[in-house]
Amino acid sequence: MGPGGAGNPGFPVLADDDWLYGGTPAKIQETITGGRGGQMTAHEKVLTASEIDTLAKWVVQMHDTLGKGGSEEGWALFKTKGCIACHGEKANGHLVDLPNGEFVTIGAANLTDGIWRYEPGGYESAKYTITYGVNQPGVPQTRIAVMPVFGPDATHGNQAKLSPQDIKKLVVYVHELGGGQ
Ligand code: HEC
Structure with missing residues (x-):
């Protein structure tokens, strides 16, 4: 992470309102403790x-218009080729919006927030992601987006890398940076 949660290339910016997994303290704690690794299908074949x-052009249009543009052909493919199952019907990564403002998600990127998950963004970058997917075993070019596990886990003899107190402090810090609910 860069200074002030500004993010380094390939890592999410924490100091914005763009929460892939929800910005409530409970969700942040879950992410820090359990790690995350979103999956996106490779569409090469x-x-x-x-x-x-x-x-890819549609993704750029969606990005540039904060989800208000997006060609009709693009929307048609988005809806019929399976993208909607993960990115949600508004393409904002929400599968279900709950009355309390939280949402159900598998961690698929919000394509309407004007923020590129992978640098440098743009047409080529969108095309690459769509072609090779994210975290796909057996696809050498796939994008890797992994957040390590910081809580106790079996591969480290159930030894937590951060104490529960450290995790609490990080949760509060990340939550304040992002202005989450
Ligand atoms: C199985 C679930 C799944 C499916 C199906 C899926 N995606 Fe994704 N998509 C994801 C995840 C997860 C990410 C990465 C989120 C992260 O970790 O940053 C992602 C990221 C992306 C990105 C990168 C956005 C950026 O800002 O760089 C684009 C573009 C994208 N998806 C477009 C599509 C399109 C178009 C389709 C349909 C052809 C599609 N996705 C199908 C789950 C999915």
Whole structure:
């Protein structure tokens, strides 16, 4: 993490309102303790080059218009090619919005917030992500987006890397940085 939670290339910016997994203290604690590793299918063998091209352009349009633009052909592919199952019907990464402001998500990127998850962003970057997916075993070019486990886990003899007190302090810090609810 950069100074003030500003983020380094390839790592999320913490000092914004863009929460992949929800910004409540409980969700932040869950993320720090358990780690996260979102999965996105590689579409190399599932979509044609022209479909990937249309979708990558659509992602750029969605990015530039904060989800208000987005070509009709792009939306049609988004809805019929499985993207919607993870990115949600508004493409904001929310599968279900709960009355208390929290939301159900598998951690798929919000495509409407004007923030690129992977540097440098733009058409080529979107095309790459759509083609090779995220955290796909057996796909050498896949994007790797992993948050390590900081709580006790079996691979470290159940030895936590951070104490529960440290995790609490981090949760409060990350929550304040991001202005989460
Ligand atoms: C199985 C779930 C899943 C499916 C299906 C899926 N995605 Fe994703 N997508 C994700 C996850 C998870 C991420 C990465 C979030 C993170 O860790 O930053 C992601 C990231 C992305 C990104 C990167 C955004 C950025 O800011 O760089 C793009 C673009 C994208 N998805 C587009 C699509 C499109 C288009 C489709 C349909 C062809 C699709 N996704 C299908 C789960 C999915």
